[in-house]
Amino acid sequence: MRADLFWRLAVGLLVPVLGWGAAPSWLADMNRAFMDLNYDGVFSYFTGQDVATLRIVHMVVDGEQRERLVHLNAAPREIIRRGDEVIRVLMPGDNLVELSRGIASGPFARAFTRPFDRISEQYVISDLGVGRIAGRRAQRFAVTPKDGDRYGHRLWLDHEHRLLLRSELVDRRGARLEVFQFTQIEIGDGVDPSTLEPGWHEGALASVDTQPRVLGADRGNVRIRWRAGWIPAGFSMATAAVRRAGGRSDSVNTMMYTDGLAAFSIFVEDEATGRTAMAATRQGATVAVTEFVPGPSGRRAQVTLVGELPESTVRKIARSIYHESRGP
Numbered sequence: 001m002r003a004d005l006f007w008r009l010a011v012g013l014l015v016p017v018l019g020w021g022a023a024p025s026w027l028a029d030m031n032r033a034f035m036d037l038n039y040d041g042v043f044s045y046f047t048g049q050d051v052a053t054l055r056i057v058h059m060v061v062d063g064e065q066r067e068r069l070v071h072l073n074a075a076p077r078e079i080i081r082r083g084d085e086v087i088r089v090l091m092p093g094d095n096l097v098e099l100s101r102g103i104a105s106g107p108f109a110r111a112f113t114r115p116f117d118r119i120s121e122q123y124v125i126s127d128l129g130v131g132r133i134a135g136r137r138a139q140r141f142a143v144t145p146k147d148g149d150r151y152g153h154r155l156w157l158d159h160e161h162r163l164l165l166r167s168e169l170v171d172r173r174g175a176r177l178e179v180f181q182f183t184q185i186e187i188g189d190g191v192d193p194s195t196l197e198p199g200w201h202e203g204a205l206a207s208v209d210t211q212p213r214v215l216g217a218d219r220g221n222v223r224i225r226w227r228a229g230w231i232p233a234g235f236s237m238a239t240a241a242v243r244r245a246g247g248r249s250d251s252v253n254t255m256m257y258t259d260g261l262a263a264f265s266i267f268v269e270d271e272a273t274g275r276t277a278m279a280a281t282r283q284g285a286t287v288a289v290t291e292f293v294p295g296p297s298g299r300r301a302q303v304t305l306v307g308e309l310p311e312s313t314v315r316k317i318a319r320s321i322y323h324e325s326r327g328p
Contacts, residue, residue, distance in 0.1 A: 026141065027155075030164050042184050077091075089198050113164055154167070224240045224242065251270055280314075288304060289304070293321050
């Protein structure tokens with residue numbers, strides 16, 4: 001039996017434990033749990049090519065968010081956050097670029113989870129009953145897209161505190177593209193404040209900086225002259241900017257679209273001077289494609305699109321990009 005057919009049948013045969021209207025409430029509570037609760041846990045993060053094992057300690061101390069994220073394999077790495085202050089503890093020669101690729105720049109709740117409380121009408125939420133993760137009772141949900149232009153999710157939320165214990169990003173066939181899961185976790189008053197302090201690593205270096213607060217997206221007076229002739233239903237532009245490319249006079253138009261849950265970014269270089277070939281690369285669920293389209297001066301423009309969408313969808317969007325002076 002095909003995996004996608006099996007998954008749909010399984011969802012249909014399960015008897016919901018909670019009412020349909022309760023699911024969105026659980027998802028909203030999940031995001032608040034990550035920010036409001038004290039917890040100390042070890043989790044694994046699979047991105048399709050590698051498995052990282054990390055420890056997260058999170059507490060709210062005198063109203064301030066504090067957390068410590070520790071890599072438990074490969075070179076010793078830690079990120080300690082105290083409000084807006086960020087301390088990175090790395091070994092000499094460690095690559096900060098590689099670290100930023102593996103861990104998003106924001107807090108843990110943004111780096112490893114998603115805004116499931118903001119999902120659009122392009123998804124259906126199904127209650128899959130009760131399971132068990134890290135020795136804790138968990139409520140299971142499926143977030144299933146209504147079309148084939150985005151991925152689905154399976155979620156396990158702690159039944160007592162509604163903290164996310166496991167998540168899977170899956171394609172249409174039900175194949176796992178990314179998996180996040182706690183293997184052990186302590187929640188509540190049992191978390192020791194001393195575990196927020198950085199560990200000792202001989203020869204390690206520490207850097208301190210302040211993260212700017214993230215404000216609401218605003219395109220302001222930015223004039224984007226490139227358009228997407230086609231985007232999947234439910235997506236809208238969240239941010240846009242025009243910048244210079246590598247110090248040259250050429251400009252790069254950047255646009256980010258989201259449906260509330262999934263997102264993709266478009267980068268258009270007005271005049272592609274290199275010999276870069278059309279290409280596609282993938283890491284876990286994230287795919288990047290490069291295409292070329294006619295530019296306003298008759299020269300080809302390079303379009304790069306990066307997002308957690310099926311490759312066919314990404315290519316369709318990229319090939320639909322056009323300059324306003326030429327029309328679709």
